Amino acid sequence: MTALETWLRVAVALPLGLAVGSFLTVVVHRVPAGGSVVRPRSRCPSCGEPIRARDNVPVLSWLLLRGRCRSCGARIPVAYPLLELATGGLFVGAALRHPDPWRAALLAPFLAVLLALSVIDARTKRLPNRIVYPSLVVGAGYLLLAWVAGGPVDLVRAGLGLLAYGGGLLIVALISPRGMGMGDVKLAALIGLVLGALGLRYVAVAAGLGILFGGVGAVAALLAGASREQAVPFGPFLAAGAAVAVFVAPELADLYLRLLTP
Ligand SMILES: [Zn+2]
Known part of the structure; x- marks a missing residue:
């Protein structure tokens, strides 16, 4: 990527990301309350x-x-501009890390969805279907369009990723319904679909990190005095694993394989 192209990408991705972040501040407040995000x-x-x-x-x-x-002079929480900045940063990161425009245009909004779901899950312990279902449908439709147009996406692996990660967590949820919820299963399916389109090692890294982060989070919550019955929201951990995978999955997968081979 030339310096000019880098700056052009930042010039497109940053304002777009900030605008989407501004929309997310509305989404994270209104969707859990059942309100419209438009009016x-x-x-x-x-x-x-x-x-x-x-x-x-x-x-x-x-x-x-x-x-x-x-x-009226009432305080506007700093969480608003921080959410906007974070979304702007994720858009810029996706645009610079993934030179292919089909992939960048998939991953930037995907990261924004993960961020919104994390905030909502952390606050309400719910991953609203109103966000997850449309994301699955739009994501699948976009991948089909990108594939038809010759973009570097793999539909077979997208389907495999959805089945592997979503199905894997479904089994965990059926065995241990208190720990893992159906919202987590649907989120894992979305992550598997989108990252599977890039390659299954992206899904493997996202799942490995998501489960690792979730386990550490659950232990930390127990140590901090939470009772075993209190559910720890897993959504933010699964989302964090997926976000890390978007940026460094190939490097982490190589490192892991090198550690395994003597
Ligand atoms: Zn006011």
């Missing part, structure tokens, strides 16, 4: 004043308003 327009939760377009610019508006509502 009504965003309002200040304190005074109910609709947020004007110029006060709705990602990150920048929050900085200019110094984190306060223009009309």
